[in-house]
Amino acid sequence: MPFRARIANGKPLGKEADAAAVKRRALELGADLAGIASAATLNAFPPDPRWPQTPERILPSIKSVIVLVQRIPAGAFRAVSNVPVQYMDMLVLRKMDKVAYRLADELERAGHPTFVTAAQETDWSLKRASYGRLSTRHLGVEAGLGTLGLEVNILTPEFGPRVYLTGILSELELEPDQRITEQVCIGESCSRCLHSCPPNAVLHWGIDKRGCATEAQEFGFMTMLQFMERVIDAPPEKRSAMLKTRDLFGFWQGLLRVVGSFGDCPRCLAVCPVGNDYHAHLAEVHKHIPERTPEKEQIQQRWREARKQGEPIAGLSEWNARWVGPEGYKGIVARQLQEFKRQQKERSGDLPEAAHSGGD
Numbered sequence: 001m002p003f004r005a006r007i008a009n010g011k012p013l014g015k016e017a018d019a020a021a022v023k024r025r026a027l028e029l030g031a032d033l034a035g036i037a038s039a040a041t042l043n044a045f046p047p048d049p050r051w052p053q054t055p056e057r058i059l060p061s062i063k064s065v066i067v068l069v070q071r072i073p074a075g076a077f078r079a080v081s082n083v084p085v086q087y088m089d090m091l092v093l094r095k096m097d098k099v100a101y102r103l104a105d106e107l108e109r110a111g112h113p114t115f116v117t118a119a120q121e122t123d124w125s126l127k128r129a130s131y132g133r134l135s136t137r138h139l140g141v142e143a144g145l146g147t148l149g150l151e152v153n154i155l156t157p158e159f160g161p162r163v164y165l166t167g168i169l170s171e172l173e174l175e176p177d178q179r180i181t182e183q184v185c186i187g188e189s190c191s192r193c194l195h196s197c198p199p200n201a202v203l204h205w206g207i208d209k210r211g212c213a214t215e216a217q218e219f220g221f222m223t224m225l226q227f228m229e230r231v232i233d234a235p236p237e238k239r240s241a242m243l244k245t246r247d248l249f250g251f252w253q254g255l256l257r258v259v260g261s262f263g264d265c266p267r268c269l270a271v272c273p274v275g276n277d278y279h280a281h282l283a284e285v286h287k288h289i290p291e292r293t294p295e296k297e298q299i300q301q302r303w304r305e306a307r308k309q310g311e312p313i314a315g316l317s318e319w320n321a322r323w324v325g326p327e328g329y330k331g332i333v334a335r336q337l338q339e340f341k342r343q344q345k346e347r348s349g350d351l352p353e354a355a356h357s358g359g360d
């Protein structure tokens with residue numbers, strides 16, 4: 001089982017560390033969730049076999065990938081502008097890197113060669129645009145921490161898609177966790193990510209990465225290249241003025257604080273109704289989706305029909321269904337909401353605690 005509860009204190013890992021000890025230590029160090037994926041499984045099931053994101057391409061002797069999840073606190077998703085989420089993203093990534101580094105360092109000191117991969121990186125020998133040496137969302141699924149949603153973000157039952165993940169590669173053999181086989185995403189009948197997406201980049205279990213980048217990476221690498229090309233091509237007398245634009249300020253801010261260069265658009269994360277953080281802090285403020293249009297409703301209708309009729313859907317092919325949840329949606333969000341409401345009532349004193357202590 002992946003580890004999913006907060007744990008405090010504890011000692012550094014020793015030579016005999018097993019899977020349970022490693023996950024417990026990850027939570028002690030500050031991770032919100034921790035799971036383990038087998039490198040052999042990751043090597044056998046690359047997300048896209050044409051461009052394999054596998055541990056063996058990094059180091060063939062890797063046996064296990066320890067996957068950490070850090071949640072993005074929900075409060076920032078309530079803000080009227082995107083800026084607080086962008087800043088929180090940077091803080092969360094910093095914290096996650098520190099936790100992962102500590103865990104890797106402890107394992108290595110205990111005698112097991114171990115290192116951390118960059119959570120957000122691009123391997124240009126595979127593809128241009130954002131395409132890392134490992135796909136952290138697929139690592140998360142293989143480590144039993146969630147499943148992919150309609151917009152192909154990983155959805156954890158606890159925090160929906162409002163998370164970052166990283167992978168720690170170790171030559172220590174650790175018992176892997178089991179994948180979640182039911183679909184965590186509600187699917188076509190929900191489609192709130194589709195409705196909220198400003199550039200309409202959410203596809204049917206897929207994403208138009210270029211479309212998404214126009215909002216999510218306003219000051220990302222490709223925008224920076226295009227800006228430089230425009231400056232080079234401009235007549236000399238205009239160049240000076242071009243350097244004093246909002247564009248250049250955006251790049252500077254992105255380099256300094258990540259703001260604008262990555263994860264600029266939090267809309268599909270903010271409206272996704274999976275996770276107790278959504279029920280507690282976001283449901284009311286994001287009930288209404290202002291970007292919803294009749295055209296998007298028609299798309300949703302088409303998708304519902306295609307799924308019902310069993311039409312071929314690339315994102316749900318036999319290969320891809322592994323990460324979406326081959327059993328389909330079985331009501332995990334409804335169950336979670338029911339339990340959340342029960343606990344709320346219990347806390348407010350409406351229900352006597354004793355009456356529920358033997359629940360499921």
Ligand code: SF4
Binds near residue numbers: 196200207269
């Ligand atoms: S991050 Fe924004 S632009 Fe990208 S898919 Fe989500 S809602 Fe659409």
Ligand code: SF4
Binds near residue numbers: 155273
């Ligand atoms: S918003 Fe709905 S359809 Fe989109 S990922 Fe979340 S649960 Fe799935």
